[in-house]
Amino acid sequence: MKRAPLQPLVVLPHTLSEITGPMFGHDKIGENDHDLTCQHAGEAIGERIIVSGRVLDSNGRPVPNALVEIWQANAAGRYRHIRDQHPAPLDPNFSGAGRTLTDEHGAYRFVTIKPGAYPWLNHHNAWRPAHIHFSIFGNAFITRLVTQMYFPGDPLFAYDPIYQSIPEERARQRLISKFDLETTRPQWAKGFKFDVVLRGPEATPFEN
Numbered sequence: 001m002k003r004a005p006l007q008p009l010v011v012l013p014h015t016l017s018e019i020t021g022p023m024f025g026h027d028k029i030g031e032n033d034h035d036l037t038c039q040h041a042g043e044a045i046g047e048r049i050i051v052s053g054r055v056l057d058s059n060g061r062p063v064p065n066a067l068v069e070i071w072q073a074n075a076a077g078r079y080r081h082i083r084d085q086h087p088a089p090l091d092p093n094f095s096g097a098g099r100t101l102t103d104e105h106g107a108y109r110f111v112t113i114k115p116g117a118y119p120w121l122n123h124h125n126a127w128r129p130a131h132i133h134f135s136i137f138g139n140a141f142i143t144r145l146v147t148q149m150y151f152p153g154d155p156l157f158a159y160d161p162i163y164q165s166i167p168e169e170r171a172r173q174r175l176i177s178k179f180d181l182e183t184t185r186p187q188w189a190k191g192f193k194f195d196v197v198l199r200g201p202e203a204t205p206f207e208n
């Protein structure tokens, strides 16, 4: 079953308030919001990773001050959510949500735990490849884009109808982060690069 709306889309007229606000400011971002491994009293369990990249427009120009939010399952593949009750442990030290703003070079950086693959009930023996959900806001709610970042070499790609719902192979590849030795920190965490291109022929595929 591929994902698609069951009803025709409703076109909402844009008013001035949707186009111009609300705005996001630095004061809304907490000190540990970008580091999902230390948002609680103890350290999160799992493989620590650094996910970084840039938000770019169609001409490759950096997009500064974009609000980048992520959410994900924990190392065991379980979400801290009422609807996720499959038999995998929750981590009391991992909520699975983070947020940050891009800097003047359009760059963002998260420290987190590599999420586990998780089963979902879409079809028999359905497992999602490990992924991190991304939301990128421009200056207003109306400019929100949502996508998913994957990890290189996941054997579940071939079986995942969400990943496979993107028809073009090259576009699918853009959702796969790249292992990056430069952002990898010795004795501490592997680095993965994931650039988000908002528009144009090289645009990152979005869900909305």
Ligand SMILES: [Fe+2]
Binding pocket: 072, 073, 128, 131, 133
């Ligand atoms: Fe997910």
